[in-house]
Amino acid sequence: MGEQLSLEFKNISKTFPGVKALSNVSFKAQPGKVCGLVGVNGAGKSTLMNILGGIHQPDEGGEILISGQRVVIEDPKAATRNGIAFIQQExxxxxxxxxxxxxxxxxxxxxxxxxxxxxxxxxxxxxxxxxxxxxxxxxxxxxxxxxxxxxxxxxxxxxxxxxxxxRILLFDEPTASLSDHEVAMLFEVIRKLKAQGYIIFYISHFLDEIFEMCDNIVVLRDGRVVGEAGISDINKEKLVEMMLGYQLEGSAHTRKTELGDVIFQAEHISGEKLPKDFSFALHKGEILGVWGLLGSGRSELFNTILGIDKMVEGKLLFSRNGTLAEITQGEFYKHIGYLTEGRHYDGLFLNMPIGQNITSSNLDEFSTRGLGILNTAKEHEEARRLMKEVNVKAVDENMKVSKLSGGNQQKVIIAKWFLKDPEILFMDEPTKGVDVGAKNEIKELIFQKAENGTSFVVISSELEEIMSLCDRIIVIYEGRLVGEVEKADFSKENLMKGIVSQEEGR
Amino acid sequence: MNKKKIDVYSLSSYFVLLAILIVFGIGGNNFLTLKSLYATMNNGSAQILIACAATFGLLVGIIDLSVAAIGYLSGVVAGMLLHLYNVPYPVAFAAGVAVGVFLGWVNSLLIVKFKMNGMLVTFGMMLVLRAFGRLFTNDKTITIDNVKPMRQARIAALGGLQVSLIILVLIIVILQLVLTYTAFGRKLLLVGCDENVANRIGINSDKIKTQALMLEGLLCGIAGSFFWIVVQGSIVTSGLNGYEFLAIAGAVLGGVSLLGGRGTIFPGAVIGSLILLYLASGMANMGIDLFVTPFVRGIIIFIAMYVDALRTRKIMGNRMS
Amino acid sequence: MSGGLKRFLNDNKQLLIMIGVIAGMFIILSLTVNNFCTVRNLTNLLQQIAPIAIMSAGATYVLVIGGMDISNPAVMAAAAVVGVYYMTTLGGNLVAGAFVILLTAAFMGLINGFAIAKLKMVPMVVTLSMMTVGTGLATILSGTRGLPTLPAEFSDFLNKYTVIVILLAVVIILDFILVRTKFGRMLYYIGNNAKTARISGIDSEKITMITYTISGLCAGIAAVINTASIATARANMGPQSQILDIISAAVIGGVNPNGGSGRVRDAALGAVLIVGLTNVMNLLGVSDYYTTMVKGAIVIGAMGIASFRVHLAAKKGA
Structure with missing residues (x-):
């Protein structure tokens, strides 16, 4: 290493079919400095990192220079050869x-x-x-x-x-599953590495960590570098503004929010790790948003309430005939639906027909009482009805789910839970990996169902989406409830408030 | 703290072996003499080596049920060459081992290359190979006389220790050294531990699995064409029958994980197999009904497998769910 | 209406292939082998097929949930020996004896299921242990001299016509349960994706236990049939190699060895093919060794086709 180590991106662009993920990204990272890479989801952070890691190739004209030399990173092995290493959250x-x-x-x-x-x-x-x-x-x-x-x-x-x-280390959300103490330890390590002259990239949703660890920041938005600054030249409010970049607008859909009585109440829910002492109430016909950063314990909250992870403490109250009474998790499961985040891993029976997927959580309706003999004619009919209702685009109900697009697969899962017609639907990232058109359709479906009296609890990491969808949002941070925002007060700043105050109090 | 706990675990198989020796030493007659201890081990030498072979499959996460059948067929090939053509023993031995390696390669072709269900493939292989063996021998018992001097070679200074046992010990030592001290051994464990992670950090896990299966075939070949036909001096149709089960059971008793990535040849597979061998010979020595032995053995093995499941769950913890 | 016909053909592709192959075999044999196409020979053949077909029906259940049960022949032998021991040495009633056989086998299946579902042990290993325990139990109980012969009523009642009725009943009922009931559907869900099944509110531990019990029960039914045909029970009446027949019958019948698909009906036809083949090879005087080899090659080939199908499906999906 005769020459001084440095890393420079020059005019990096990346076009995916139909999407320009990065356009003309240029910046330079110095050794012995921690460079924070920030931006909202979809801003292009991961595309940029994938280019550096050799998973994607940049468009013609872009260059990566390491120590002044142009390098071509054609595959992950080449990345390793060039001294680029990833430290992932998983x-x-x-x-x-x-x-x-x-x-x-x-x-x-x-x-x-x-x-x-x-x-x-x-x-x-x-x-x-x-x-x-x-x-x-x-x-x-x-x-x-x-x-x-x-x-x-x-x-x-x-x-x-x-x-x-x-020599070039990329930390991608490294603290997502660490405890406070472990985070402090990790930061010590990063500081030591910094002092030894490594180039370090730090990606995190936790703004406080960014301000604690980084020496300078590169802000990405819509695939462009919208700002570069030394850490001392910027404050948190300004950074958030740069990340979001535009004035937020209210929801397009005007929904009458006449809420019914409380139908469900979670009291002091604690899991083995996350969540911690979490309580909230849900009204009939309400769409409740749960918002938090990655690793804040959103999915764990659902899993703990529904008994998929162990609930260490807490109780569930559920309203039947107007009175709230305690309910066991097993009993509660009969009244709810759960749309999980990883739809390929735990949401679908990929090699089975659409129809059988739709009826999977509600077989009782299609079978006789004693022997459980299935009425397949009725099953097909109902599956067809639901496919129409949620607008699944497929030849017929006998098609295998694996042949559908992501958006249609998600609609199949929604159809499955709509068929069961539970009182409460828990949805974890209902529109993740779904194209814009399907996104809106799914939103409309949720609105319709809610107007008919179904209650929803929705996790989404997309701010605009959760604000346009929900009637009320509760904010979770490190497994705790840190804020609650009513529809009238929806704004990014208000949602971030709870998190920012927690981070400052740290 | 942690270290101590693990030591107790790996020592536990020694304790079990010791307990068996003591119980039968007290209860049986002339059980605890050097001669009878040697004899049991010598008679079981093929079983021990097949257990070592199966361990290499288990380490990369493949439960290979064809180990004993590969040993059987290698032995048959070597034995028939000796019997029919009177070839010198080294030639017969080499042929037997070559058959073993070849069959290991066939297994790897089916399991690694064509991604077929490993247990079913090896189960099918087991039956097919046995049929081949019986076909070659025409279902007759064949006595091989020209290996007699080798079989009877003993070292008087060590209380009549058979030379073949010394060879077995040497092989075991080499295998364990390979496992602990070579890059190959380490890669076996890494692949068995988590194939995906191994692939991601640049280990060619398909290659390692193929090598493991071929090494398995090699060891089975040695077990069949040396420890079976030389030590027993004859080929019988039921030779090495059921050893696939005893081999895997012995390995698991010695702490080799059924899910891959964890285990040793020594103490692991070897001590585990010795437990099974001395249990059987001790029960025979005490005159316990011959039919009861497999029954008792089945239950002990079941417990060992359960302990393995518990341990795996403890280590993997939440990752399993 | 051609759409409907296409659907039917697509749904029953496996069935039609099986029927075609069996029909072809049947025609060739009737033309070439003397006395093949007689009622006597054919009913005898069905009697031979029955135990394997019934056990492969049980194996289908286990394979569909993504499991494995290789203890079937050993369980069959153990249950038969226990039952005959009860009927002869203990002087029990014959009808009760049949039930003892069924219960013993079902209980052994339940133990398998318990160890796999609750203790989370590897299915292959659990059933392998059960295989040794079963063989051990059968060997101990039948002793060195073997068990006495049963009274003639037992075999007279369970003659080949009754056996054929039992065979048809078992296959039809188990196929119906698998395809047309809630329970059967749950097996497919579990075999396809155990986690999704759990999120959809399916109690997979309980269902896994029931499935292995059914597999044991099938071995029990086969035990009753075999006991009747030899009028006693022996420890070696369920040789290890029989499991190869059972599993290959299912795999040839299109049951996915990795779980999630397959039908009892097709597995039973697979058994017809496998046992028929063995029978024919015996008729032609082919030695036992070659028969085993051919069968081994068939099962490995069938699995090759199965994994090739998965490969194709993955390619299409991507």
Missing amino acids: VQAFDTMTVYENILASDLDKWCKKKSLILDRSAMKAEAQKYLDAMDSRIDVETPVYTLTVGDKQIIQIARALSQGG
């Missing part, structure tokens, strides 16, 4: 293996003794120790990884990145 580790084996896993052949197949274990341990020492970590290189905390695993991931010759 820890990549081999649980039953020891720490040093994890750190040096990617390049084992290098560790054979001269001209033999035998591994030089003492050299490996010393090498692993070297990286841990560089971070002042006290992890024992011989312990198995499964005994470690997530924070320590994160450190091991960093050590692995360093062992691969990483």
Whole structure:
């Protein structure tokens, strides 16, 4: 490394079919500095990182310069060769293996003794120790990884990145699953690496972390760099404004919000990790938004209430015939529907027909009482009716779900829960990965259902969407309720208020 | 703290073995003599080596039910060459081992390349290979006399320790060294631990799995064409029958995980197999009904598998759900 | 109406292929083998097919939820030995004896199901242990001299015509349950995506246990039939290699070995094919070894086709 390490993006653009994800992004990162990369979802952060990681190629004309030399990163291996390493929020580790084996896993052949197949274990341990020492970590290189905390695993991931010759480190939401204490530890490590002259990128939704860790900030919006600033030249309000970039508008849909009585109440819900002591009430016909940053415990809140994760403390109250009474999770599940976030992993039976997917949560309706014999004619009829109702575009109900587009798959899940017609529908990111047209259709469906008296609890990380959809939004931060905003007061600033105040109080 | 806990776990198989030896030593007659201890181990040497072979499959997450059948067919090939053509023993041995490696490669082709269900494929293989073996031998018992000197070689200074046992110990030592000290051994564990992560950090897991299955075939070949036919001196149709189960069970008893990524040859598979061997010979020694043995063995194995499931759940914890 | 016909053809593709192959085999054999196409030979053949077909129906259930049960032949032998032991050595009633067989087998299936669903153990290994335990139990109870012969009434009542009726009844009922009832549908859901099934409110632990119990029960029915045909029970009446027949029958019948699809009806036809093939090879004087080899090749080939189908589907989906 004769020349000084540096990384420069020059005129990077990226066009996906129909979408311009990045346009003319140019900036330079310095060694020994932490560069914060901020922007709302869809601003182009991940596309840029994928280009750097060799997963995507930039359009013609863009260049990446490392230490002044033009480099072409054609695949992830090339990225590693050029000293680029990612530290992701989802820890990549081999649980039953020891720490040093994890750190040096990617390049084992290098560790054979001269001209033999035998591994030089003492050299490996010393090498692993070297990286841990560089971070002042006290992890024992011989312990198995499964005994470690997530924070320590994160450190091991960093050590692995360093062992691969990483000089440009990208931290992508590294704190999402860490405790406060672990976050503090991680920051110490990042500071040490910074002092040793690495180039560090830091991506986070947590603005406070950005202000604590970064030396300068690059703000992306709609695929462009809209601002570059030293951390001391900017404040939080200004940064938020740069990220959002435009005046927000009220919802287009005017919905009469005549809410009924409280139908459901969660009291002091605590899970094993998140959420913590969370309480809220839901009215009949209400669309309640749950808003929080990634890793704030939104999905965990749903999973804990519905008994998919263990509920350590708390109780659920549910209204039958107008009186609220305590209800068990098993009993409660009969009155609700749950649209999960990862639709491919746990939302659909991909290799089964649309019709059988739609009826899966409500088989009782199509079967006789005693023997449970299915009335398939009725099943087909109902499936067709629902496909029409939610407008699934498919040949017929016998088509396999795997052949549908993302938006139509999501509509199949919605149809499935509409068929069950539960009193409450929990929806985790109902429009994620769905095109704009389908997004609006799904929104309209939710409105219609709510007007007929179904209550909704909706998680969405898209601010505009959640504000246009919901009647009331509760804000979750680190598993706690930190704010509640009524429809009249909906604004990004008001929603951020709870989070900002928490971050400042930290 | 953590370290201590794990030591207890890996020591537990020694304790079980010791307990079996003590119980039968007290209850049986002449059970605890060097000669009988050697004899049990020598008779079980093929089983021990097949357990080691199965361990390599288990480490990369493949439950291979064809191990014993591969050993059987290798033994048949080696034995028939000796019997019919009177070839020198090394040639027969090499042929048997080559058959083993080849069959391991066939398995890897089906499982790794064509992504077929590993357990079913190897189960089918097991039956087909046995049929081949019976076809070659015409279902007859064949006595092989020209390996007699090798079978009877003993070292008097060590209380009549069979030379074949020394060879077995050597193989075990080499295997464990390969597992702990080579890059290959380490990669096996990494692939078994999490194939996706391994692929992502640049380990070619398909290649490693293929190598593991071929090594398995090699060991089965040695087990069949040396430890089975040389130590027993004859080929019978029921040779090595049921050893696939005993091999996997022994490995799991010794702490090799059924889900891959965790386990050792020694103590692991070897001590686990010794537990099963001495349990059987001890029960026979005490005159317990021969039919009861597989029954008791089945229950012990079941418990071992349950402990494995518990341990896996503990380590994987929430990741499993 | 051609759309409807197309649908029918598409839905029953597997069935039509199976029927075609079996019909072809049947025609060739009737023309070439003497005395093949006689009522006597055909009913005898069906009697031989019955135990395998019934056990492959149970195997279909287990495979559909993405499980595996290789203990079936051993459970069959153990239950038969327990039942015959009860009827002869203990002097029990014959009807009660049949029920003892069924209950024993179902109970062993339940233990499998419990270990797999509740203790979260690997299905292959659990059923492998059950295989040894079952064989051990059968060996202990039948002793060195074997069990005495049953009174003739038992075999007389369960003659080949009754067996054929039982075979048809079991296949029709189990196929109906799988395809036309809520319970059956749940099996497909679990086999397709266990997590989605749970989110859709399906109690997969309970259903897994019931499924393995049904598999055991099928082994029990096969045990009753086999007991009647040899008028006693032996420890070796369910050899290990039989599981290959059972699983290959299901896989040839289009049951996905990785779960999520398949029908009892088609698996039973698979059994007709496999057992028929064995029978024919015996008739032609082909040695046992070649028969096993051919069957092994068939199952590996069938699985190759299954994994090729998955590969194709993945390609189409992407």
